[in-house]
Amino acid sequence: MTNTTHTKHTIAILVNDQPGVLQRVSGLFGRRGFNIESITVGQSEEKGISRMVIVSTGDDKTIEQIEKQLYKIIDVIKVVDLSANPMVGRELALIKVKSDPGTRPEIMGLVETFRAAVVDIGTNSLMVQVVGDTEKIDAMIELLSPYGIRELSRTGVTAMIRGNA
Template identity: 80%
Template sequence: MKKHTIAVIVNDQPGVLQRVAGLFGRRGFNIESITVGASEEKGLSRMVIVTTGDDHTLEQITKQLYKLIDVIKVIDLSSNAMVGRELALIKVHAEPAMRPEILGVVETFRASVVDIGSNTMMVQVVGDTEKIDAMAELLQPYGIRELSRTGVTALNRGNMKQ
């Protein structure tokens, strides 16, 4: 099983996200992450979907997506060089005595502290999925109180416009 990152350009209309997600569910395809936002063209949105499967599965997903009326374009970002990023906010238990240790982890990952409470710290980290996973793993011993991740957003590298 291979991880695929797909960009789907869709009309910016109510219900499109539901129809795309429903298609995946009905066909038994899993969505690992999905992000949706405005695209470079007014009236269109870009969905970035991370899913797993073989090449046949990706082909089936693409064909099914094109059957949806609001889908304009489907791009397999993972077939070329791409930049993919995710953002995570991690609230960790941080008694004052432990903060220097936690700050060491934060600095190592080029993350930043965005909030400090009486016994917690909130850290913001941006990077690829593996970087977010690694940081969460290192913060786990301190006690992660809450964790929120955006999911991957991505574009192809270089001068390619698809």
């Protein structure tokens, strides 16, 4: 039975490491009217091959159509809907938060609880690095917001299927 509700899909695409491939892949999503929530691109285990991980929202039928369209792009080697399998997905965020001597202990307590790290200390700010799934990053941002977030940078999700697959 096909899922007609719009759900979040994490798609891995192996591509030849060539100029313009990212533009063609992202353009396909845009032409189909899909927003890319996050996209990460980097080297894969094989020289000359890059792995793109794209998070987008749509129903199963449309995601299936996008997969078929992706295979029509010359440099696309393999497309896998990771969210259809048990997967591990992680992202990294750097969060610069306002901090004075009075609030530092509270912020440090949050950092410790989330197994995050303070990677820079300024006179009135701390930079926190947190790694985890999207929900963990969202929760950390929500808890740091009352202190005043000055700057925020997120990598987007990278993911793999669990186990021996």
